[in-house]
Amino acid sequence: MSATATGTGVSPSASTGTPPPRTTAARKRALGLDRDAWFLLLPALLPVLLLSAGPLLYGLSLAFTDAQSGRREVTRFTGLANLSDLRLDSLFWDSFRIGLVWAVSVTALQLLLSLGLALLLDQNLRFRWLARTLALVPWAMPEVVVGVMWRLVYNQDAGILNSTLRDLHLISENVDWLAGISLALPAVIVVGVWAGMPQTTVVLLAGLQNVPLDLHEAAALDGAGLWQRFRSVTWPALKPVVLAITALDFIWNFNSFGLVYVLTGGGPGGATRLPMLFAYEEAFRYGQFGYAAAMGLVMVAVVAVLLTVFLRNRLREDDQ
Amino acid sequence: MRSGAARAGQYLALLCYLVFLAFPLLWLLSTAFKSPQELGSVDASWLPRHPSLDSFTAAFGQQPLARSALNSVIVASCAAAVSVAIAVPAAYAMARYRSVVGKAATGWILVSQMFPFVLVIIPLFLVLKSFHLIDSLTGLVLVYVVWNLPFALWMLQGYVRAVPASLEEAAAIDGCGRLRTLRSVVLPLLTPGLVATVMFSFVTAWNEFFFALVLLKSPEKQTMSVILTHFIGAEGAADLGPLAAAALMATLPSLLFFALLQRRLVSGVMSGAVKG
Numbered sequence: 212m213s214a215t216a217t218g219t220g221v222s223p224s225a226s227t228g229t230p231p232p233r234t235t236a237a238r239k240r241a242l243g244l245d246r247d248a249w250f251l252l253l254p255a256l257l258p259v260l261l262l263s264a265g266p267l268l269y270g271l272s273l274a275f276t277d278a279q280s281g282r283r284e285v286t287r288f289t290g291l292a293n294l295s296d297l298r299l300d301s302l303f304w305d306s307f308r309i310g311l312v313w314a315v316s317v318t319a320l321q322l323l324l325s326l327g328l329a330l331l332l333d334q335n336l337r338f339r340w341l342a343r344t345l346a347l348v349p350w351a352m353p354e355v356v357v358g359v360m361w362r363l364v365y366n367q368d369a370g371i372l373n374s375t376l377r378d379l380h381l382i383s384e385n386v387d388w389l390a391g392i393s394l395a396l397p398a399v400i401v402v403g404v405w406a407g408m409p410q411t412t413v414v415l416l417a418g419l420q421n422v423p424l425d426l427h428e429a430a431a432l433d434g435a436g437l438w439q440r441f442r443s444v445t446w447p448a449l450k451p452v453v454l455a456i457t458a459l460d461f462i463w464n465f466n467s468f469g470l471v472y473v474l475t476g477g478g479p480g481g482a483t484r485l486p487m488l489f490a491y492e493e494a495f496r497y498g499q500f501g502y503a504a505a506m507g508l509v510m511v512a513v514v515a516v517l518l519t520v521f522l523r524n525r526l527r528e529d530d531q
Numbered sequence: 532m533r534s535g536a537a538r539a540g541q542y543l544a545l546l547c548y549l550v551f552l553a554f555p556l557l558w559l560l561s562t563a564f565k566s567p568q569e570l571g572s573v574d575a576s577w578l579p580r581h582p583s584l585d586s587f588t589a590a591f592g593q594q595p596l597a598r599s600a601l602n603s604v605i606v607a608s609c610a611a612a613v614s615v616a617i618a619v620p621a622a623y624a625m626a627r628y629r630s631v632v633g634k635a636a637t638g639w640i641l642v643s644q645m646f647p648f649v650l651v652i653i654p655l656f657l658v659l660k661s662f663h664l665i666d667s668l669t670g671l672v673l674v675y676v677v678w679n680l681p682f683a684l685w686m687l688q689g690y691v692r693a694v695p696a697s698l699e700e701a702a703a704i705d706g707c708g709r710l711r712t713l714r715s716v717v718l719p720l721l722t723p724g725l726v727a728t729v730m731f732s733f734v735t736a737w738n739e740f741f742f743a744l745v746l747l748k749s750p751e752k753q754t755m756s757v758i759l760t761h762f763i764g765a766e767g768a769a770d771l772g773p774l775a776a777a778a779l780m781a782t783l784p785s786l787l788f789f790a791l792l793q794r795r796l797v798s799g800v801m802s803g804a805v806k807g
Binding site for chain 2: 248250251252254255256258259261262263264265266267269270271273278280324327328331334336342344345346347348349350351352353354355356359360361362363364366368369370371373374405437459462463465466468469472473486487490491494495500503504506507508510511514515
């Protein structure tokens, strides 16, 4: 999972509300124009510009060229040719649809289960510390290991899932979970949820600290039931955090790669080929750099549009 | 008023989650310690009846596992050391000057999350290729440094803010320059934060897969996460025991660091999420 440098991106604007500076000197400071400051920032700023922001812009521009790997001829600017090819590429749109199904289901399940778990872990339960610690373990694991681990669980002959289900008499014959066209996608979705829950849970737990305790108690005194208290006290305080983590989870899930690469490699028959897997193959198996970059471009664009719509609707609801 | 039934329901729900959480982990553990005969039997059992280390020895025999572990250690340590070393002064500047650059950096963390890696890796591949840094650990370290940086900056910035500015003012009155102050006043107080950031960067680099998969070609250069995929054959067939053993070894350092770091990590993430 992209359980990497992440979880914390939820609300990076840790700036406290300082009033805008008035004098030129103060403004200069605020703009970071102090010579010392630049000197201190430079070692970090340069590599980021050179190896992150730069390549990203370069990558976007490649989407409009016929760049290929290991080719002698000069790369040409081809305008919208890649995009119009992509428009007709039904395989790409299949993978795009799979990516959406995957991202929406994983994000939704992650959110629901993590919300429940976070509410539980917020309670004064015994062994809470232990549960809190254990709940985070998948976070520390490399996504490749998570993938391998679940392959072992799903394995047709020697996997624990089949033998458990047989013991419970839920199935009579072993199922090949990752090889069935209709089963493979749900099977990898379960793994995605398993891998992504810790991060969402931690963020929601943090959000629960926003919930005003005295309001809770007042509502309880007024005889509000559990559900009523959740709706009128917990939810309003939690909502901004939920929105942020949902949006981020969706992006991460839509762009995810390693987990499914290890689990199914995109198979069977492309049934779990997420857009990133498709783009990776296009770029590094077939060497079509320009075309793969165009796929990336479409992925960014669609995610951006979806998120704008999602966030705007949610914010409008808030206003009412 | 809280009924006992509700309480019981809560514990039951928690138990369900812990089972969901634990069962693949235990299965990995169990598979890794089974004997080859047991792995071959059709009836999968929860516990190894004859625990053996055969899978571990087999794993080392099948793939250059020791070499890849060394590669992972080298890459992750270098990436962590370099990114934190260059992040410290920058984080200090961001925390103390509250600059536009600081806001831009935090904004960049968010934005960079949105882009599919394929958009970054193709140009990086081309750039690193022209410097002959494909299939080289140096190239991968470079990528990881940059990839770790925004987050390291973000973490360290928080730790710098926690250092009282009055201490620095005192040092300034005593005639310390800014850099001197940074070195002899701020840095010592920053040590716990530095340790946490280094560990987090290490684990991130250790766990990373996509960049390593694309940039490292020859088996003796590959990191553990990439080598792990070689245990899965071309048709998806796998030698389960060695696969489990290798996976277990690949996750050990992360789990170890996580155990040490867990409390700090959680509080860091939590404060980050709440501040917004």
